[in-house]
Amino acid sequence: MLIMGIETSCDETAVAVVKDGKKIFSNVTVTQIPYHRRYGGVVPEIAARKHLEAINSVIEEAVFRADIDARHIEKIAVTVGPGLMSSLLVGITAARTMGIIYGKPVVGINHILAHLYANFLFHDLGPPYIGLVASGGHCDLIYSTSHNEFNVLASTRDDAPGETFDKIAKLVGRPYPGGAEIEKIAKSGNPDSFEVPFPKFKDNSNDFSFSGIKTFVKNRLKEISSDKIPDLMASFQKKIAEIFIDRILKAVEEKKCMRVLLAGGVMANSYIISHLEEECSRNSIQLFIPPPEFCTDNAAMVACRGFFGGGNLLVPQPDLKICKK
Ligand SMILES: Nc1ncnc2c1ncn2[C@@H]1O[C@H](COP(=O)(O)OP(=O)(O)OP(=O)(O)O)[C@@H](O)[C@H]1O
Ligand SMILES: [Mg+2]
Structure with missing residues (x-):
């Protein structure tokens, strides 16, 4: 089945044409990052306006690159949330x-769910699995038993991991989005230099929390000399990886499920990925990750989710089915 995916939930206008949830005929992404950078984050009004300016030409380009006639598209899959309402409306x-x-x-x-399904574009696998989506606005640990059943095991109680990277990048004077910037700085640092606190809840929940870590980094930055910044960034990054693996191992144990899928922009981080790969291999867990460019927002993942099922059990969404008269 030939599906067009459309994604406009945040600051990327993206359209893709994918066959049978696997064969990517085209995948066009136009980023708005340069327009938001000067504000240090995404400005919703600008985002919606830029989507509106770009959407028609991105659709045209995706059809052109796929080398198909638009009439041959059999289904259209569009992101309906979560995201910026005015931006979503452009894609919808x-x-x-x-x-x-x-x-x-x-x-x-x-x-x-589309982020999770980026894995299905590249790997032959199926439920059950445990999925960890770590992105700019979310951190969800999900247990899926079928293409229509998703049980959210844990979520962040405050900031998202990508948001934390972005805020810390701002503190060290690096531009938005900060994840890749921090990863670069951390490369020359020692990840064992600072004892970054591990988030714990009184109720022993498996939820995530990143705001305490952000405050810890903020406070240390006031005390240390600039040559110690790479050490602090490397220690922060290591703690994020340790939190992820701690939550993954608990979920694996609870659900007796040895297959784990990673997704979302933070999983484009090569240090975090190699840490998770090492730990999962030590525990005989099958680990799947999309290529880095498919961890951040793209429309191929939306088309892929559209192939395997348009159901949405995380956040109820309006039924957008349009029938031919
Ligand atoms: N190498 C990296 N290391 C850490 N974080 C990264 C890296 N590359 C990108 N990120 C982070 O990923 C986030 C963007 O990812 P993504 O596109 O999945 O998020 P989003 O679409 O903005 O949010 P959401 O999916 O929650 O709506 C940003 O916060 C960015 O800093
Ligand atoms: Mg996203």
Whole structure:
């Protein structure tokens, strides 16, 4: 089945054409980062306006690169949330318009599940699995037993991991988005230099929390000389990896499930990935990760989720099916 994926939930206007959830015919992503950088984060009004300016040409480019006739697209999958409402509306409106013009069904896709499904583009696998999505706005540990059943085992109680990277990058004078910037600085640092606190809850929950770590880094930055910044960044990054593996191992134990899928922009971090790979291999856990460019927002993952199922059990979304008269 030939599916067009459309993604406009945040600061990337993305359209892809994917066959059978696997074969990527085209995958076009136009980033708005340069427009938001000067504000240190995404400005919703600017994001919606830039999506509106870009969406038609990104759709055209995706169809052109796929070398298909748009009439041959059998289904349109569009992100309906979570995300910036005004930005989502641009993608949803474009998808519905195409659905009406070509008489094709339009399905609403959950953005977090789409991130997870980036794995299905590259790996032959299926449920059950434990998925960890660590992105700019979310941190969710999910147990999936079928393409329509998702049980959220844990989430962040405050900041998301990507948000934490972005805020810390700002503190050390690096531009948005900060994840890759911190990774670069951390390369020359010693990850065992600082004892970054490990988040714990009184109720022993497996939830995540990153704001305490951010405050710890903020306070240390006031005390240390600039030559110690790489050590602090490396120690911070190591703690993030340790938190992820701690939560993964607990979920594996609880669900007796040895297959783990990683997703979301933070999983583009090569230090974190190699730490998780090492620990999972030590514990005989099968680990799957999309290539780094498919960890951040893209539309191929949306099309892939649209192939395996448009259901959304994380956040209820409106039914966007449009039927041909
Ligand atoms: N190498 C990296 N190391 C750590 N974090 C990274 C890296 N590359 C990107 N990120 C972070 O990933 C985030 C962007 O990822 P993603 O596109 O998945 O998030 P989002 O779409 O903005 O948020 P959400 O998916 O929660 O709506 C940013 O916070 C960015 O700093
Ligand atoms: Mg995202």
